[in-house]
Amino acid sequence: MKIKHQLSIFNALTRLLVIAVLWFMLPVLVQNVVYHHINNGLLEKKKKFIDHLNKEEINDFIENADDSTETYSQFSTLHNEFLVLSKVPMKAHQKKTTFENDYRTIEGEENEYRILQHHFRYEGEDYQLEIGSSLSEVKDLTFVIRFFIIIVFVVILFITFLADTFYIEYLLKPFYKIIDTKIRRVNEPEAFDHTPIKAASRDFRELDFVLNQMMDRIAGLFKKEKQFISNVSHELLTPIALLKNKLENLLQNDSLDDNAVDKIAGSLKTLDMLKKIINNLLLISRIDNHQYEANEEIHLREIVSDLHEDLQDRIEDREIQFTNLIKHDFIFTGNKTLIHILIYNLVTNAIKYNKPNGFIIAEDGFVDGYYFISIKDSGIGMDESQTEKIFSRFARISSDQEGQGLGLAIAESIAVFHHIQIKVKSIVNEGSTFTLWFEKAN
Amino acid sequence: MNILIVEDNKELAVEVYDFLCNAGYICKIANNCSDALEEAESNDYDAMLLDLGLPDGDGFDVLKTVRKTKSKMAVIVLTARGELDDRINGLHLGADDYLTKPFALTELSARLFAVIRRIHGFTLNNLTIHNFVLQLQDYKVSFNDIPINLTKKEFDIFQYLVLNKNRVITRLQLTEHIWGDILEVNSDSNFIDVHVRNLRKKLDKHAPIDWFETVRNVGYRINE
Numbered sequence: 096m097k098i099k100h101q102l103s104i105f106n107a108l109t110r111l112l113v114i115a116v117l118w119f120m121l122p123v124l125v126q127n128v129v130y131h132h133i134n135n136g137l138l139e140k141k142k143k144f145i146d147h148l149n150k151e152e153i154n155d156f157i158e159n160a161d162d163s164t165e166t167y168s169q170f171s172t173l174h175n176e177f178l179v180l181s182k183v184p185m186k187a188h189q190k191k192t193t194f195e196n197d198y199r200t201i202e203g204e205e206n207e208y209r210i211l212q213h214h215f216r217y218e219g220e221d222y223q224l225e226i227g228s229s230l231s232e233v234k235d236l237t238f239v240i241r242f243f244i245i246i247v248f249v250v251i252l253f254i255t256f257l258a259d260t261f262y263i264e265y266l267l268k269p270f271y272k273i274i275d276t277k278i279r280r281v282n283e284p285e286a287f288d289h290t291p292i293k294a295a296s297r298d299f300r301e302l303d304f305v306l307n308q309m310m311d312r313i314a315g316l317f318k319k320e321k322q323f324i325s326n327v328s329h330e331l332l333t334p335i336a337l338l339k340n341k342l343e344n345l346l347q348n349d350s351l352d353d354n355a356v357d358k359i360a361g362s363l364k365t366l367d368m369l370k371k372i373i374n375n376l377l378l379i380s381r382i383d384n385h386q387y388e389a390n391e392e393i394h395l396r397e398i399v400s401d402l403h404e405d406l407q408d409r410i411e412d413r414e415i416q417f418t419n420l421i422k423h424d425f426i427f428t429g430n431k432t433l434i435h436i437l438i439y440n441l442v443t444n445a446i447k448y449n450k451p452n453g454f455i456i457a458e459d460g461f462v463d464g465y466y467f468i469s470i471k472d473s474g475i476g477m478d479e480s481q482t483e484k485i486f487s488r489f490a491r492i493s494s495d496q497e498g499q500g501l502g503l504a505i506a507e508s509i510a511v512f513h514h515i516q517i518k519v520k521s522i523v524n525e526g527s528t529f530t531l532w533f534e535k536a537n
Numbered sequence: 538m539n540i541l542i543v544e545d546n547k548e549l550a551v552e553v554y555d556f557l558c559n560a561g562y563i564c565k566i567a568n569n570c571s572d573a574l575e576e577a578e579s580n581d582y583d584a585m586l587l588d589l590g591l592p593d594g595d596g597f598d599v600l601k602t603v604r605k606t607k608s609k610m611a612v613i614v615l616t617a618r619g620e621l622d623d624r625i626n627g628l629h630l631g632a633d634d635y636l637t638k639p640f641a642l643t644e645l646s647a648r649l650f651a652v653i654r655r656i657h658g659f660t661l662n663n664l665t666i667h668n669f670v671l672q673l674q675d676y677k678v679s680f681n682d683i684p685i686n687l688t689k690k691e692f693d694i695f696q697y698l699v700l701n702k703n704r705v706i707t708r709l710q711l712t713e714h715i716w717g718d719i720l721e722v723n724s725d726s727n728f729i730d731v732h733v734r735n736l737r738k739k740l741d742k743h744a745p746i747d748w749f750e751t752v753r754n755v756g757y758r759i760n761e
Contacts (some may be wrong), residue, residue, distance in 0.1 A: 337546060337639075406691075408732070
């Protein structure tokens with residue numbers, strides 16, 4: 096999940112949490128506010144009633160002392176308020192004024208009321224005054240307030256979610272731009288685009304700046320290595336050329352005896368080996384250093400059949416049966432010379448490590464949309480520990496084999512350079528199969 | 538044929554110089570860019586062997602300057618493999634061929650022969666050795682006008698040995714000439730012998746070829 100989505104979702108969730116808390120808190124809050132308000136109203140009414148309570152009224156009450164109810168009551172027409180005065184003896188330590196919620200039936204209609212109870216003494220008598228205010232409206236009101244507030248919040252939640260998403264996206268735009276233009280599309284430091292990315296946040300400007308700096312350093316290193324490779328090639332290969340030419344000229348001397356000729360020929364062979372090792376190591380360095388272009392159209396089928404032709408002498412010399420079963424015309428974009436070397440190395444290995452009268456089969460095909468070419472031989476094969484290290488430089492299966500063990504290291508470097516996967520399957524004394532898996536995009 | 542050798546390694550220059558003089562060329566050595574340019578301006582050379590890493594500059598600059606005035610001069614760039622891109626660059630700038638160091642002198646003479654022949658409009662079309670005639674145009678060999686059927690590789694081997702007659706050519710040199718500068722170490726194996734054996738059989742049918750020598754353990758030599 097992208098950071099912009101994560102942030103938006105996180106923001107939305109926290110707001111949702113706030114709304115949920117409010118949903119549960121609102122009734123309590125509203126109730127408190129409403130009760131406080133009603134209480135004040137009731138207190139005011141009580142004050143008015145007590146202030147206006149005159150002798151006559153009390154006398155009325157006293158006169159009707161025989162009245163069984165011993166109550167004076169009064170209520171509004173819609174029963175949302177009532178007032179009751181009754182003669183109730185005061186208990187000890189009783190609070191003078193209390194509030195409570197209770198159900199009362201007035202003229203046959205039961206309602207919940209907020210009731211103020213006030214105890215007072217008048218001319219030696221204890222009275223209880225009750226003033227009630229209906230709660231049904233308040234309940235309705237609480238629900239309406241709650242509902243309304245929640246709707247407002249949901250709308251706010253939705254709007255802020257959208258605003259968040261767009262703003263975060265705007266903020267993160269430079270980040271994706273850096274990834275796209277500066278990191279993903281760069282295969283070598285020289286192709287790096289140094290133009291600063293415009294960003295609203297300083298963090299990304301800093302990231303961009305630091306990336307540029309890092310790339311400069313890497314470019315410097317690449318340049319140094321390139322220079323080094325070039326120097327090594329020139330400085331090492333020139334003396335080898337000199338030695339080689341000297342020995343070749345020496346070989347033309349008629350006065351040499353057979354022994355001397357043999358030694359010179361041997362030295363020339365050693366020199367040739369030295370040259371090839373240097374060239375192979377340089378080749379690996381140059382591939383790993385991305386000093387090759389990879390923009391040629393390569394017909395792999397053609398490469399295999401060309402190689403078959405080129406190596407015909409050696410295949411015949413070892414009396415090996417080479418079967419070319421390549422049937423797809425797969426086109427791959429890369430470096431033709433390198434791909435040629437890659438397949439050449441696999442095929443020459445298959446020749447070198449084969450048994451006399453053995454076979455080599457070149458095959459291709461598609462699995463899950465991925466193209467592969469495999470080179471199968473009937474050679475000496477390898478066990479697991481050997482297959483593990485065959486791609487490392489100077490690794491040889493056994494010491495009695497020819498070669499310097501660079502062929503597969505080169506093959507691997509070329510494969511990595513082209514994003515090709517090399518897989519090996521091998522059984523001792525039965526043979527090995529090297530398979531190249533190509534990327535889908537091609 | 539006048540040849541200018543531009544090479545900063547003096548010893549190497551001398552080896553090439555000796556070899557080419559022996560082969561009948563008239564040679565001159567320049568060890569740096571300025572000498573090379575001065576020589577090329579003041580004398581007419583048929584060919585220039587140009588090393589790229591020179592102490593006072595890049596061999597390419599010499600090539601560029603020289604190409605402005607001397608279109609008939611053959612230029613063979615001598616370079617180390619590490620400068621691979623340079624090779625392609627060199628061919629674009631007007632080099633006629635390139636050789637990677639270390640190269641065999643016999644290979645150099647074969648390339649030089651081919652380049653000079655091309656520049657002079659293929660006026661030289663035949664090589665003759667002991668009445669065997671190599672027709673360079675169409676890769677055919679004949680003996681007293683009787684055509685001999687050779688494969689391309691056999692013809693190449695024959696031509697290479699004739700061009701470098703009187704010299705011992707090692708199997709390695711032949712292998713590199715026929716199959717190119719292959720990367721495999723110890724690739725020198727007997728499959729070159731198969732071709733040489735076949736070639737000799739075909740020639741032997743027409744005349745005794747005791748001039749076509751096998752140098753024990755080393756290679757072959759054709760004597761004039």
